[in-house]
Amino acid sequence: MSKLDTLPEQAVERRPGELRPRELARWAWRQLTSMRTALILLLLLALAAVPGSVIPQERSDSLDATRWKDAHETLTPIYEKLGLFHVYTSVWFAAIYLLLMISLVGCILPRTFHYVRAIRAEPPAAPSNLTRLPDHASYSSADAPDVVLARASTVLKRKGYRVRAAGPGPEDSVSAERGYLREVGNLVFHLSVLVVLVGFALGGLFGYRGGVILVVGNTFSNNLTQYDDFDPGSLFSASQMEDFDITVKDFDVEWLQDGPRQGMARGFNAGLTYHETQGGPEKSYDLRVNHPLSIGDTDLFLIGHGYAPVLTVRDGEGNVASSGPVVFLPQGPDFFSVGVVKAPFAQPQEIALEGFFYPFFANVDGNPVNVMGDDLNPVVSMQVWTGDLGLKDGVSQSVYLLDKSKATKVMADNGRQLRIDLAPGQTVTLPDGLGTVSFESVVPWNRLQVSQTPGTRIALTGVVLALVGLLGSLFLRPRRVWVRVRRADGPAGGSLVEVAALDRSGGGDVGVVLSKVVDALQPVPADEKEKS
């Protein structure tokens, strides 16, 4: 293509009608990257974060979310459409912060170039009329103009100002500027916000979080099948999982016996042994709240505990149909717990138990009461079911729930459903030749959370940098000071001095700065004492 060819094309392009979309785009970009838009987006972001604190969120509290949905039948479908059960991963929330980030980049990048130029530049020459500036002062001095100018230059340099280099000719003024790093701090702050977001996103995309309930004495190997619940990021791959195993050897709790927090548990300590890799050396660790265990990139946390009564169910033929610790789920801080035992292969009939565990049972006026969470007087109290437990048709069921749709109640002589109450060591015989149930003992269980959160370091570095930048941006005061000196007309000689100061951040108290500079410019301190 020759140059000649391109000319007519350019001419065509310049026709106003065809430039309009581009103008529109430029206009839109300018709008998006304006301070005002950033401000409105910030407020929108704050507003958008509110619903997630009011409506239970699936990710942080799925049980609460389920309960809420059950209680609000009409609202639930609408809320679900709006993504209100997962606000912080919803499209509209993401749209706001992505727009904000685009706006930020669009605003900050051009400013960067601007700053770089400004930082290299000399302080600008004094405006022609200093007394027009809002903060100025003037006084007369007995010294000759060049003496005053020289002193101004020294004083301002000592105060950390960059002083404009003297030109070739005679000068009547000194220009000084300081606080260049403020803009840098502001830049660092804004760019660090992006860094934090990247770190946060990495954690969400490549990380995972899983939970497992481990009865004391049992071993957990870190692979997917062993988790009770597992919440991977969308780019997670199972190959990231480290090849460790953990055994909970023992678990201690300390119960407060008196004081305002009587009954509260503290001092949880799960004694672990673990292998970082299959066949590696055995190590041990006391896992406590606030003291997670790190294995490679994986962190392990102790986030819950409870009781697992050891129950043995023998069927009508005398064979063991179910045995071992059964995890009961605590319902509150007193560790009153609920649980289910299923023995689908019991002969001649299936057996199921559903009921409660009292760590510290007491009978108060005929009512069963749980005193506190310490297992000083453990009792299980369960109702008995038989018939079809729905476990043989291959549909998976929660171990904590009993499907009663086809099951039948086992009745007691008093005409009510049979309830068996057992203390450790006791055994009851079920009616109709169903079998027996024995309560052997109680063992604690721990709930461990296992997670990988890549990008944590990046996010942390980001916020720390942001803070440093912020400090610079807020506390460095960019200021310009000009001093102009004219020879006084009178016979005594001396000079007329004008000083002006400008705060470029809008937050500073320029009056104070100005009077300090003026003070510093005075030749004799005695002169100053006299005045004040």
Next chain:
Amino acid sequence: MTNASWEALSNQAVAACGIVYFLALVAHLVEWSAVIGKRQRVAGSAESAGSRTAVGGGVALATGGPAATPGDAGERTHRVALFARLGILLTTIAVVVHLVALVSRGLAADRVPWGNMYEFTLAGTFVVAGLYVVLYRKLALAWMAPLVVGFVTVMLMIAVIWLYEGVAPLTEALNSPWLVIHVMAAILATGAFTLGGITSAVYLAKARWPHAQVLARTPALPVLDRVSYRIHAFAFPVWTFAVLITGPIWAHQAWSAYWSWDPKEVWAFITWVVYAAYLHARATAGWKGRNAALLALVGVATLWFNFIGINYFSSTSQHSYAAPQLAVVQVVDTPSMS
């Protein structure tokens, strides 16, 4: 001394400082009523104390402090100055007693004294009053006196009447060195934001009723705006440090996720974003001044809602200041394996 006697000392000191704050409040109210009664006093006249003769032009120095120059003072001016001085003196004494209350509470509990809402309120009000006394001269805060002292008195009363809890060990998750650093930063920022909020509220009142007698003692709008900005500029990085650095580090250790959008975290984030918006507003044409001050008030509202509202109304928050909750997180996921 035993823990119990330290606790008793703390309770007595709280009562004592409450009374002294109240006396300081009375002194400032007398001061203000004298000001209101005194006509002719131009609102916020900037009597820059040592204004040099030669310094001309718009050198607006932030003053509005107690009238230090009696000049042609009548008896009223004298009374204003006297009660202003009495007020700040009483406030300073109260702050010292307040500190005694806080320290002895800590000695009673063998830990930092901010492990529950009562203690947090005690510490927060101390920061408000302490910062006020420290900044009294630097930022010429005399005009703020009745508001600050009144606020502190009321909050202390609320703390004693509704929030009181005996000394108790911490819940497990709170039992960490991060309690010292994270909560201290949060309290410091809360106190400072509260002072900033008071300044912004006065700004708005003054912008709305420029000639109101009650506001005669407050400085001019630009001074209020600048004081407000300087307090916020201090509080914002501290809040950033508390909420976005130490908070996540601690959350990671205690609850396994450094940020989990827990209601408390959500509102801390909202507060942060609102104050970022405030800082922006001050640099945006059309938002300067009134709108910025409004944003500062929104910010302080979110802050206090987070402290009081979330603790009382949200059952899902893991931050267990409000009630001695389950110390470890309950098992909430129902595993679906069979």
